[in-house]
Amino acid sequence: MGFLASRRAAEYEKVAEDLRALQLRRHREGAAAAVDDAWRLMRRCTDKLGRGKAWYAPMVLDTARVSFGMHAELGRWFTAATSGLWYSVAVRTLESEFGKRGATFPDELYADMQMMAEMVLDVAHRAGVPVAGYIVAEALTGLRMGTRTAARELAGLLGEPDAAERLREFRRHNREIRRQALSTPKDPRIDSVETLRAAVDGLVADDVDTALDRLSKGHLIAGSSTASAVLAAVRTGRSVVYLAPGAVAGAAIRLNAPGTGRDLCESVALPDLRATAVRDRLDTLGAALAVPARGVRDRAVRSVHAMVGETVWKPLLGAWPDLMGAEVALAPLGESSRLPLYTAPVDDSGVPACGLMDLTVTPSGNALMFASAWPRPSGLEPLVVADPWFDGGRGFGSIPFTVPEARRVAAAYGVEPLLVRRDAGATGEGRLPTTSGSASPSAPLEGGARPLELAGLMASANVIHLSGHGVLEPIRPLDSAVLLGAPVPLSELLGHDLRRGSTVVLSACHLGGIGPRMPGEQLGFPAALLAMGASSVVAALWAVPDSEEAVALMGGFHEGLVEGLSPSVAFGRAVARAAADGARPTLWGAFTHFGA
Structure with missing residues (x-):
């Protein structure tokens, strides 16, 4: 083993040892006793990754996961959201590194990613930074199927004559918001949240810069870009709504196309969309659908439709009534992707959601961008x-x-x-x-x-x-x-x-x-x-x-x-x-x- 490889192995082991000690302290004394050290350990690793040391990505992944879990357990939503962002950065870095080597993304990471996908929207909503939830969601849902999607080059992605200008106006507006956020004195109690908002706005703006640069050259290549859903929203005119069940409650984050007069991201709680309840209902539906009796199967479907209407569509339309009759793309995360979101009636009228709005479901913002790229x-x-x-x-x-x-x-x-x-x-x-x-x-x-x-x-x-x-x-x-x-x-x-x-x-x-x-x-x-x-x-x-x-x-x-x-x-x-x-x-x- 060479010197550099030996040094990296030693650093991996040191971080793993520190994590084991933190987890043991958490088990014995509770999360509050270990959470600050978990944060410091994660930041130590993220600093290295931020300096271009991609081999720190696995360590950022592990430390961010532990930090996220502890902060979410204690209701420290800002630091939990920040940990989730670093987790997504590590996922994207690993994806890039494995892609360079022609290797497959590790299967063993998917369970943690499932957990993060199911919790991040609720955490970002509670932190008051829905853009952070969008960024993490897109990082976890936009993984490429090998090089299948990445190999597709898009020409003329933005078909409307003013689409690129709308993105440029969004970029100018976003930069001004960031300048004000970083220059205005803040109350120290909320400064970290404001800084996080400026940081995530910056991530999206930087990706839009890259997209516009590539667009000016007549093409755009798929990749790890938080701008994917923004481009898709511009192209389709749809509001893109990410939603996920959570451990205690679910949440939805709405991404709006620039130029619509709405904030880029908004969020709403889905208080009854709990991950365990969704799994139980889906298990019940699966068992009923295996029964020969028609009545049993039909009642089970009506029951899950009623659950989706009550836990998803009622709070969504309560917060955003303008979605009714509009163009909407749902991007469900975790177990919610198995729910009949498209056909569930939204109210007592019994009319399916797809009959009341121009509705579609998308696996990710990246997938919607590609689906909308060609006339x-x-x-x-x-x-x-x-x-x-x-x-x-x-x-x-x-x-x-x-x-x-x-x-x-x-x-x-x-x-x-x-x-x-x-x-x-x-x-x-x-x-x-x-x-x-x-x-x-x-x-x-x-x-x-x-x-x-x-x-x-x-x-x-x-x-x-x-x-x-x-x-x-x-x-x-x-x-x-x-x-x-x-x-x-x-x-x-x-x-x-x-x-x-x-x-x-x-x-x-x-x-x-x-x-x-x-x-x-x-x-x-x-x-x-x-x-x-x-x-x-x-x-x-x-x-x-x-x-x-x-x-x-x-x-x-x-x-x-x-x-x-x-x-x-x-x-x-x-x-x-x-x-x-x-x-x-x-x-x-x-x-x-x-x-x-």
Whole structure:
């Protein structure tokens, strides 16, 4: 081992030893006895990192996590928020360092990141510095899927003529606020909070400077930028609302586009959105959805809808009533990303949220920025593929309504669907002129294409509708698959690009869901398809019934697209119509629109 490596190892061990001593003192004497030393230890490490010593990032990560936990436990919100900021800096530094080496981000860090994602918004709200919560949330949710998203270069990101000028005006305004904050004498009791506000304003302003510089050269490369959601808000005109459950209470932070007359960030408490309660309710929903009785499943969905309406939408709209009827992007963190936020009714009227506002869900501000970067295609070029799975192979039952669904969707565009197999017992018009028997990698799609060539077919269209079984692998998300003649795994699709601005519909069970490993930009079908070039993805959070109601829901959505509606508006109206027509909430309640 060389001298430098030996010195670094010794420093790692010294910090680890100090942390063990602090944790022991906390256990014996309480957090108050150790919190100040935890702060000093973290600052010692952050000073080194701030001087360009990237190898201190793991030590900052560990010390910031401990400092955050102790200060949050004692209700010292400013120092907890500051610790959270340093934690996010360490995450970004590690991401960059591993990326330089071509290495994978360590799996063992995700549990701590999950904890931080679930607590940071509430802490930043209580500290009175919502911008800090936004910065940490974006750092934890904007992790790249390898180099997949980072490799995408954006041209003409800001389409409106005055968009860049709005960012420049925001930069000028932000600099003046920072100058005043740093030059005006303060009461010592609040000076640290004001300094933190100036610091986080500075972080955002610096990132906007970088974005404008790159924009002036005609391009922007994805990376660790707190400006991602600001750019997305400018591009889409949406308010971006980050929300997360917490240990005691949840919180939401609203990011507004510059030039709207509102503060860049605002926050509100979600007092009943506790992480344990959310997990318990989701576990109850999962158990109920596994029960064959329709009534049990539908009641469970109505119950979780009522919980979301009461704990999320009621406080959000109470604080920000202007969201009703507006353009909104939700960026849920932690367990809240598994809730049916898109379809839950906001009040006793029973109208789903997506029917009352132009609503979408985004894995992160970075994902929204990419989803909004390319204009919608001027013409619709569809691909409709369905597999009714008539033989029930691989343990799955037949889903015959995928056939009329595919035909109605295709008819909206005046094309024919690709049907993977036929019912061997069907005759005449009901007979599908494709393959029969068990699904296998060699089973051809109609027209001779192979199932594993699906990605190539998808690249030739800009409206893609896939109807069949879906398999979610939460522990190994790249093994999640849509079953079309054979499993088409996410790992297979990730090797391809989609046409920019595409809309993708996954009319399949579970594929809007995510696993427990990532706190925000979860590695699942929605985030992956957005990274591949899609602007909109529609997918279901749980198993959906194969029924005539599904045919009507999907048919109505695509007919809305043909009429010229945006995907988010068209799908919101289709869901609201299904709810009003008395369709089962197990069906329409499962789906979410992701992206721009």
